[in-house]
Amino acid sequence: MPTAHLKLWRGDDTGAYQEYDVEYAEGMVILDVVHLLQATQVGDLAVRWNCKAGKCGSCSAEINGKPRLMCMTRMNTFVPGETISIAPMKTFPLIRDLVTDVKHNYGVARKMLEFAPGAPAADGDYRMQQIDIDRLQEFHKCIECFLCQDVCHVIREHPDNLNNFIGPRFILQLAQVAMHPLDTNEKSASTADHWGVDYCNITKCCTDVCPEGIHITDNAIIPMKERIVDESFDPIRAIGRKLFGKK
Amino acid sequence: MVDYETHEYDVIVIGAGGAGLRAAVESSATGAKTALICKSLLGKAHTVMAEGGIAAALGNVYEQDNWQVHFRDTMRGGKMLNNWRMAQIHAQEAPDRVRELEAWGALFDRTADGRILQRDFGGHRYARLAHVGDRTGLEMIRTLQQHAVHRGIDVYQECTITRLLKDGDAIAGAFGYWRETGRFVVYRAKAVILATGGLCKLFAINSNSWEGTGDGHALAAWAGADMIDMEFVQFHPTGMVWPLSVRGILVTEGVRGDGGTLRNRDQEQFMFNYIPPMFAAETADTIEEADRWYTDKVNARRTPNLLPRDEVARAINSEVKAGRGSPHGGVFLDIASRRDADYIQRRLPSMYHQFKQLADVDITKDAMEVGPTAHYAMGGVRVDAETTATTVPGLFAAGEVAGGMHGSNRLGGNSLSDLLVFGRRAGLYAAEYANAMPNLPGLNGTDVDTAAEEATAPFDNTGRENPYSIHHDMQDSMQELVGIIRKEDELGEARERLQSFRERSRHLRVDGNRQFNPGWHLSLDLRTMLTVADLITQGATLRKESRGGHTRDDYPGPDTHFGTVNIVQRWTPDGAVAREEPLPQMPHELAALFEGDSHADSAS
Numbered sequence: 001m002p003t004a005h006l007k008l009w010r011g012d013d014t015g016a017y018q019e020y021d022v023e024y025a026e027g028m029v030i031l032d033v034v035h036l037l038q039a040t041q042v043g044d045l046a047v048r049w050n051c052k053a054g055k056c057g058s059c060s061a062e063i064n065g066k067p068r069l070m071c072m073t074r075m076n077t078f079v080p081g082e083t084i085s086i087a088p089m090k091t092f093p094l095i096r097d098l099v100t101d102v103k104h105n106y107g108v109a110r111k112m113l114e115f116a117p118g119a120p121a122a123d124g125d126y127r128m129q130q131i132d133i134d135r136l137q138e139f140h141k142c143i144e145c146f147l148c149q150d151v152c153h154v155i156r157e158h159p160d161n162l163n164n165f166i167g168p169r170f171i172l173q174l175a176q177v178a179m180h181p182l183d184t185n186e187k188s189a190s191t192a193d194h195w196g197v198d199y200c201n202i203t204k205c206c207t208d209v210c211p212e213g214i215h216i217t218d219n220a221i222i223p224m225k226e227r228i229v230d231e232s233f234d235p236i237r238a239i240g241r242k243l244f245g246k247k
Numbered sequence: 248m249v250d251y252e253t254h255e256y257d258v259i260v261i262g263a264g265g266a267g268l269r270a271a272v273e274s275s276a277t278g279a280k281t282a283l284i285c286k287s288l289l290g291k292a293h294t295v296m297a298e299g300g301i302a303a304a305l306g307n308v309y310e311q312d313n314w315q316v317h318f319r320d321t322m323r324g325g326k327m328l329n330n331w332r333m334a335q336i337h338a339q340e341a342p343d344r345v346r347e348l349e350a351w352g353a354l355f356d357r358t359a360d361g362r363i364l365q366r367d368f369g370g371h372r373y374a375r376l377a378h379v380g381d382r383t384g385l386e387m388i389r390t391l392q393q394h395a396v397h398r399g400i401d402v403y404q405e406c407t408i409t410r411l412l413k414d415g416d417a418i419a420g421a422f423g424y425w426r427e428t429g430r431f432v433v434y435r436a437k438a439v440i441l442a443t444g445g446l447c448k449l450f451a452i453n454s455n456s457w458e459g460t461g462d463g464h465a466l467a468a469w470a471g472a473d474m475i476d477m478e479f480v481q482f483h484p485t486g487m488v489w490p491l492s493v494r495g496i497l498v499t500e501g502v503r504g505d506g507g508t509l510r511n512r513d514q515e516q517f518m519f520n521y522i523p524p525m526f527a528a529e530t531a532d533t534i535e536e537a538d539r540w541y542t543d544k545v546n547a548r549r550t551p552n553l554l555p556r557d558e559v560a561r562a563i564n565s566e567v568k569a570g571r572g573s574p575h576g577g578v579f580l581d582i583a584s585r586r587d588a589d590y591i592q593r594r595l596p597s598m599y600h601q602f603k604q605l606a607d608v609d610i611t612k613d614a615m616e617v618g619p620t621a622h623y624a625m626g627g628v629r630v631d632a633e634t635t636a637t638t639v640p641g642l643f644a645a646g647e648v649a650g651g652m653h654g655s656n657r658l659g660g661n662s663l664s665d666l667l668v669f670g671r672r673a674g675l676y677a678a679e680y681a682n683a684m685p686n687l688p689g690l691n692g693t694d695v696d697t698a699a700e701e702a703t704a705p706f707d708n709t710g711r712e713n714p715y716s717i718h719h720d721m722q723d724s725m726q727e728l729v730g731i732i733r734k735e736d737e738l739g740e741a742r743e744r745l746q747s748f749r750e751r752s753r754h755l756r757v758d759g760n761r762q763f764n765p766g767w768h769l770s771l772d773l774r775t776m777l778t779v780a781d782l783i784t785q786g787a788t789l790r791k792e793s794r795g796g797h798t799r800d801d802y803p804g805p806d807t808h809f810g811t812v813n814i815v816q817r818w819t820p821d822g823a824v825a826r827e828e829p830l831p832q833m834p835h836e837l838a839a840l841f842e843g844d845s846h847a848d849s850a851s
Contacts (some may be wrong), residue, residue: 001732014343024642025490025491025492026490026491027489027490027491027493027606028490028491028492029492029605032492036511037764038715038765039713039715039719041713042758043713043714043715043756043757043758043759043764043765043766044758044760044765044766044767045759045763045765046762046763046764046765047765048287048288049456050287050291050292050293050457050478051291051293051295051296051456051602052456052493052598053296053496053497053604053605054386054601054604055293055295055296055382055384055597056291056295056296056456058287058288058291063838072604072605074604095762095763096762096763097429097761097763099427101427101851102288106288106289106396106402106404109392109393109396110396110397111395114393114397115351115352115393117350117352120346120350124346125307125346125349125363126349126362127360127361128354128359129357129361130356130357130362133354133357136354137354137356137379137380140354140379140385140386140389141382141385142389143295143385144290144321144389144586152289153778173393175448176352177352180352180354225720226746231327
């Protein structure tokens with residue numbers, strides 16, 4: 001059996017990296033190796049996981065500095081004998097070992113615009129064409145691993161921005177409501193308080209790390225930026241606002 | 248005196264998968280002060296893993312479909328052991344629950360005329376499953392989650408309940424701990440809804456997440472509730488078998504619904520050799536007819552690849568045992584040679600991704616290797632069909648933790664619909680119960696102290712037993728002795744081993760402190776798992792026949808007597824006590840739907 005050499009963060013933010021050797025079997029992923037370590041050497045190793053199949057977004061971490069899901073990172077992608085570093089997501093406050101406090105995201109979720117459909121057709125069914133929802137279904141693939149929030153330098157390097165900027169995951173959710181063919185929210189509702197969308201300077205880091213391959217920047221953030229520009233900075237509308245007061 | 252925080256609610260919901268979320272939404276809508284408590288973060292519950300779809304007779308693809316057909320399929324899939332009234336309510340209400348989910352933002356795949364598309368699945372006569380590719384569970388949980396948080400429901404995340412609290416005979420709340428800090432919390436409540444999901448972490452090869460430790464089953468049993476049908480565990484026929492690290496991870500039945508076929512080592516489509524008499528009249532017996540059925544449901548009979556899950560799992564097991572399996576001990580599931588790559592990627596994107604990333608297999612080019620995986624508990628807390636009330640006043644249960652709805656075997660797609668239909672009913676009737684109660688039930692301080700003591704006990708032990716090792720050994724034992732095929736002497740040995748695991752678990756060693764400590768959490772989960780393992784093993788010993796998710800090597804066929812009874816269990820300080828109870832009798836107009844059927848009792 002091969003041996004993995006891990007450098008893993010232990011403790012809270014006053015903790016340190018510790019090194020471990022773990023024997024593992026062919027075909028394993030990083031999360032398996034972490035579980036083996038937990039079962040045999042470090043019983044109290046704190047790590048989140050649920051599905052182990054890339055569907056729940058619980059086991060986010062920074063592996064050799066890259067934000068990834070541990071369950072989708074196969075051991076055979078590393079050079080044999082290489083030291084593999086596993087660290088908690090840096091952007092969120094550390095609880096212990098690999099577990100971070102991601103509560104902030106759930107707070108943002110409560111403030112998000114809610115989908116409000118109109119009435120269905122007379123037969124009780126809503127009608128939507130597949131072609132009109134393809135892009136929205138892409139947004140719905142989000143597994144809330146929060147790796148996009150973790151990697152976004154607007155938040156990562158300036159945690160204070162969290163007060164004004166909802167981050168890529170939630171711009172995606174905003175777009176999901178704003179672009180829904182059945183949504184009846186006022187058109188401006190999705191852009192009214194800007195949600196800090198203008199903080200994003202389109203470096204596409206979020207898109208790069210998305211384990212679901214969602215085109216967060218191209219398909220959600222840029223269209224939302226365009227809407228905000230249309231709604232808020234259109235010169236004709238600006239004159240209208242001057243003449244008739246703010247809507 | 249134990250240190251703990253206290254919260255007061257009309258209704259608390261334990262578990263935040265599909266059933267728990269739907270229950271909380273309904274309870275909150277009545278004005279009842281409602282809390283939702285979950286072991287993981289919100290939105291990570293096992294519902295997220297559901298792939299294929301939500302079974303509901305919408306009739307969007309086949310207008311011949313209606314609730315009676317769905318009801319009949321469900322009862323026959325459960326080998327007639329289901330609580331008929333639950334199966335009826337489920338079939339009648341599922342379409343409204345699906346439409347409601349759409350109004351809350353779910354985006355199902357569409358038919359050409361823009362309505363909700365439905366797909367074929369095992370045991371369902373018509374294409375019936377509303378779906379989103381093969382990630383329907385994610386769509387469902389996210390939709391419910393976003394709807395629930397906008398209703399202002401209080402959510403307690405990463406909080407594990409270890410005991411239900413009672414005031415006399417009635418429920419009074421729940422005791423638990425915060426995973427983050429290890430501190431204790433008491434919820435005082437007029438009504439409690441269990442929506443804790445399943446128990447398949449008892450088995451070595453399973454499709455469940457770490458949460459599936461039978462918490463709700465054990466909590467209810469300890470609180471004195473009747474348990475029903477616990478011997479029936481569903482082994483889903485198609486879990487991944489290779490590499491070992493992904494063994495058990497689910498491969499959706501949608502692969503077969505969308506055209507995939509099972510083959511053995513010799514490339515034979517072996518399911519044609521395993522058509523039971525009960526389903527012979529409506530199952531194709533030639534490859535030609537089976538393939539034609541995908542496009543012509545009127546003139547062709549359905550493929551045996553889509554027999555109910557118990558039949559397919561047993562067939563795979565037999566093929567492997569006969570030496571006709573695949574290199575890693577499964578069989579082949581082939582869609583690559585039957586559908587084009589575009590179609591496969593569009594219909595089964597998660598499966599494509601999962602096999603590509605985890606097994607290095609391109610399912611548009613090569614066959615998958617699959618084998619049975621412990622997936623679902625048909626048995627659970629006994630509930631009233633209308634209200635989901637358990638036999639403990641104030642305690643309600645919905646979803647996988649509740650028993651009765653699925654009889655001896657659940658059809659694919661009937662779980663997500665079950666969560667919605669009975670989740671809503673649990674919320675409604677628990678709130679009705681609570682709203683009629685003027686004051687909170689009393690809090691018994693001694694019970695809280697006891698619950699706290701047993702929760703910290705693993706730290707006080709002086710033993711050297713590793714909780715992970717005990718869990719591992721228990722999983723191997725359950726897999727080997729109480730798995731797909733069971734027999735008397737092995738069940739006896741299983742009971743002895745469970746006793747030894749219980750003894751070992753009194754001498755645990757837990758590292759570290761109470762802050763986010765998975766070793767400690769597992770040592771507490773071992774208690775629930777050992778209780779549930781006892782219930783399953785006892786039920787499996789008593790049911791001397793083979794039916795649905797319970798196959799006895801020593802009693803290979805169904806038995807007339809056992810076809811008329813449920814096994815009902817109650818937990819006592821000395822362990823589980825079981826009795827047989829006659830099945831509730833369905834009214835004539837429903838019984839007429841089964842006239843002319845070859846019944847399970849006479850099937851071989």
